[in-house]
Amino acid sequence: MKQFLTIFKFELKNLVKEKAFIAITIIFCLAAIVGLSIPRIIDMFKSGGTSEGEKSTMIISGFSDKTPNTIKESFKLALSDYDITFKDLSEEEINKCINDETYDCAVLITSDTNFKYIVKDLSIYDENSLIITELIKTKYRTETLMAMGLSEADALIVSSAPVECETVSLNVNVGDNYFSAYILSLLIMMCVMMYGSVIASKVASEKSSRAMEMLITSASPKNMMFAKIFAAMTSCIIQIALVGICLIVGYKLNYDYFKDNQLVQSIFSINISSWILLFVFFIMGFLIYSFLFGALGSLVSRTEDINVVVTPVMMVLMVVGYAVIFNAQNPTSTLMVVLSFLPVSSPMAMYVRINMGTVTNLEIAISIVLLFVTTILIGYLASIIYRLGTLLYGNAPKFKDIIKLLKNSKDNI
Amino acid sequence: MILELENIYKNFGEKKVLKGISFSAESGRAYGILGRNGAGKTTTIRIITGVFNSTSGTVLLDGKPIDRKSIRLGYLPEERGMYPKEKVMEQLLYYCELKDMSRKEATESILYWLDKMSMTEYKDKKLQTLSKGNQQKIQLICSICSNPDILILDEPFSGLDPVNAEILKNAIREVISKGKIVLFSSHQMNYIEEFCDDICILNNGKISISGNIKEIKHRYDRSKILIRSYDLNKTYNAISSIKTDYIKEISLNRDNISVQLSNADYKTNLMNDISKAKIDIDNFSVWEPTLNDIFVEYTEDKKYETISNDI
Numbered sequence: 001m002k003q004f005l006t007i008f009k010f011e012l013k014n015l016v017k018e019k020a021f022i023a024i025t026i027i028f029c030l031a032a033i034v035g036l037s038i039p040r041i042i043d044m045f046k047s048g049g050t051s052e053g054e055k056s057t058m059i060i061s062g063f064s065d066k067t068p069n070t071i072k073e074s075f076k077l078a079l080s081d082y083d084i085t086f087k088d089l090s091e092e093e094i095n096k097c098i099n100d101e102t103y104d105c106a107v108l109i110t111s112d113t114n115f116k117y118i119v120k121d122l123s124i125y126d127e128n129s130l131i132i133t134e135l136i137k138t139k140y141r142t143e144t145l146m147a148m149g150l151s152e153a154d155a156l157i158v159s160s161a162p163v164e165c166e167t168v169s170l171n172v173n174v175g176d177n178y179f180s181a182y183i184l185s186l187l188i189m190m191c192v193m194m195y196g197s198v199i200a201s202k203v204a205s206e207k208s209s210r211a212m213e214m215l216i217t218s219a220s221p222k223n224m225m226f227a228k229i230f231a232a233m234t235s236c237i238i239q240i241a242l243v244g245i246c247l248i249v250g251y252k253l254n255y256d257y258f259k260d261n262q263l264v265q266s267i268f269s270i271n272i273s274s275w276i277l278l279f280v281f282f283i284m285g286f287l288i289y290s291f292l293f294g295a296l297g298s299l300v301s302r303t304e305d306i307n308v309v310v311t312p313v314m315m316v317l318m319v320v321g322y323a324v325i326f327n328a329q330n331p332t333s334t335l336m337v338v339l340s341f342l343p344v345s346s347p348m349a350m351y352v353r354i355n356m357g358t359v360t361n362l363e364i365a366i367s368i369v370l371l372f373v374t375t376i377l378i379g380y381l382a383s384i385i386y387r388l389g390t391l392l393y394g395n396a397p398k399f400k401d402i403i404k405l406l407k408n409s410k411d412n413i
Numbered sequence: 414m415i416l417e418l419e420n421i422y423k424n425f426g427e428k429k430v431l432k433g434i435s436f437s438a439e440s441g442r443a444y445g446i447l448g449r450n451g452a453g454k455t456t457t458i459r460i461i462t463g464v465f466n467s468t469s470g471t472v473l474l475d476g477k478p479i480d481r482k483s484i485r486l487g488y489l490p491e492e493r494g495m496y497p498k499e500k501v502m503e504q505l506l507y508y509c510e511l512k513d514m515s516r517k518e519a520t521e522s523i524l525y526w527l528d529k530m531s532m533t534e535y536k537d538k539k540l541q542t543l544s545k546g547n548q549q550k551i552q553l554i555c556s557i558c559s560n561p562d563i564l565i566l567d568e569p570f571s572g573l574d575p576v577n578a579e580i581l582k583n584a585i586r587e588v589i590s591k592g593k594i595v596l597f598s599s600h601q602m603n604y605i606e607e608f609c610d611d612i613c614i615l616n617n618g619k620i621s622i623s624g625n626i627k628e629i630k631h632r633y634d635r636s637k638i639l640i641r642s643y644d645l646n647k648t649y650n651a652i653s654s655i656k657t658d659y660i661k662e663i664s665l666n667r668d669n670i671s672v673q674l675s676n677a678d679y680k681t682n683l684m685n686d687i688s689k690a691k692i693d694i695d696n697f698s699v700w701e702p703t704l705n706d707i708f709v710e711y712t713e714d715k716k717y718e719t720i721s722n723d724i
Contacts (some may be wrong), residue, residue, distance in 0.1 A: 002513070003511060003513075006507070006510045006511055007511070010507050014499070206496075209495070209496065209497055210490070210493060210494020210495075211494050211495050212494075213490035213494060214490060214494070214495060214508065214555060214556075216462075216464050217463070217464060217486055217488040218508055219511045391464065
């Protein structure tokens with residue numbers, strides 16, 4: 001155990017003082033705080049430019065005389081970011097005004113149910129046409145109802161009557177949890193991929209630098225492999241924790257901007273049992289793949305050869321990872337059920353199912369037990385491969401060579 | 414302490430790498446393990462260090478199966494390498510701590526050896542910034558700073574300049590004088606002769622010869638005499654004119670004259686005859702094979718009968 005801790009400390013220290021680790025952590029931490037502060041930053045810019053003179057300008061042309069003033073007011077209210085001018089101009093005149101930037105945009109009502117929204121450069125975020133469509137609908141309905149004899153007030157009440165909907169989900173609200181389940185299962189996959197490569201390259205570089213020759217007489221290969229993997233996992237958790245702290249700080253600082261944002265709320269309102277399950281699945285998912293990456297890294301003697309041996313595992317991880325992510329909307333599908341029990345995919349798939357569907361405790365328990373047993377088995381197998389691989393120099397072995405090596409493992413160690 | 418290998422066999426699948434290796438090495442003496450590339454030296458060393466298990470046979474320390482957890486092993490592998498991007502002191506401490514040394518004990522020992530090898534100034538430098546020779550010195554420090562009971566050195570002098578080689582020699586002598594078991598593997602026979610009292614030569618996984626170097630040399634035919642003088646031609650003619658029947662052959666070499674006697678017992682006769690004839694000579698010695706000659710003889714692709722310790 002003392003030896004394990006010595007290697008663990010050495011490896012962890014090396015991992016966290018690496019420039020790549022520090023740079024990635026700082027970038028993610030900054031991204032977390034800055035990302036969550038974007039609404040505040042935008043607001044700062046907006047509030048800095050709220051003076052009347054700096055408001056965008058809009059001209060609306062084509063209102064008939066019978067259009068009640070209340071409709072005009074509703075336009076002003078709905079498009080409060082704009083300084084609106086109601087003036088009847090021809091399309092040519094409007095185009096000219098827009099081109100010479102007298103106005104920023106224009107609405108040309110061509111009939112009761114048709115209008116043109118004219119703007120010089122249409123932004124991808126420009127939602128004015130949708131707002132105006134609703135306003136024109138109300139205008140048309142109000143005018144029609146008034147023509148049918150209703151008073152302006154009654155016509156307005158009928159045409160703009162709000163409809164309220166309350167959705168009641170008797171079980172889990174898939175919509176609310178989709179985003180958090182999606183993000184967190186993606187996080188598991190990204191961490192495993194990133195740190196899996198780190199583990200494989202660390203082992204291979206120990207062999208290529210021949211540090212392994214000295215190590216094998218000083219430490220047991222099992223301690224070497226497990227300490228290295230646990231150090232990588234710890235550094236990954238440290239990284240996630242630091243980014244997590246920054247996310248919480250960013251969220252708390254900007255709470256007012258996110259209190260109505262369901263996507264963000266879904267992440268920050270995950271309950272403790274869900275976090276515990278995520279942690280359990282993360283640990284075992286990380287370990288199961290890391291054992292494979294560690295063992296495969298020990299089979300090559302040059303860091304350039306790592307890709308050759310880790311590609312199959314990387315492929316498996318990507319295929320199951322994307323299968324889970326693309327099927328996350330449908331957590332009860334047969335594919336998702338199968339993936340949630342398969343140890344190579346259950347860390348992601350079962351977590352998605354727990355968050356987005358109805359999963360019994362028994363199903364969760366079976367998935368965890370299967371994952372746990374497989375992790376232990378793969379860990380054992382990986383330690384044998386690692387023991388054999390550390391002394392194997394030459395070309396990267398093929399799959400059949402690895403099997404042969406394992407068959408003769410008793411002779412080879 | 415006595416380290417004994419008893420009838421060690423090692424197979425890798427179908428391949429038989431070691432076929433009954435037996436030898437013993439004692440404290441305070443260096444033991445040389447010689448052999449051509451692929452003869453089984455590294456496998457033997459790895460079995461001693463516990464990296465491999467032997468297929469059969471045992472490794473004993475003081476008559477009991479070796480318990481590697483209760484002793485310290487120092488190993489300088491032929492393939493040099495440590496962590497290139499780590500600082501010298503940090504990684505030396507790491508290796509010492511892996512061998513169950515306390516940090517204080519390790520620091521003291523490392524600083525002692527760094528000073529001994531004139532490497533103290535490099536302790537906070539990254540290994541990769543050091544010259545090849547200095548890296549090698551750090552590697553040797555790594556193998557001895559944990560104060561090992563058994564020290565195994567595989568080609569310790571390769572790539573070193575004479576000054577550094579001398580520093581290393583002194584360090585190894587100090588380890589030997591402290592009563593440690595030192596196993597020495599090298600192809601540089603002069604170093605083996607300098608350090609080792611006993612050797613074994615491995616050939617195709619078997620020991621083709623083993624024992625005390627002096628005894629091995631003494632077992633060779635001693636009927637060949639080497640004579641040196643200032644004027645070799647004159648001496649050669651003078652010895653050739655001695656009329657005896659015990660001289661089988663005389664030949665003039667670049668540095669000496671070799672005289673092949675019909676029997677080693679006649680060397681006194683030859684000395685007397687040279688004296689009587691008043692031939693001026695500087696040196697009269699019995700020819701002995703160098704370790705290199707013995708190595709070549711016992712590792713050529715011939716089938717030798719295994720010669721045991723009694724040689």
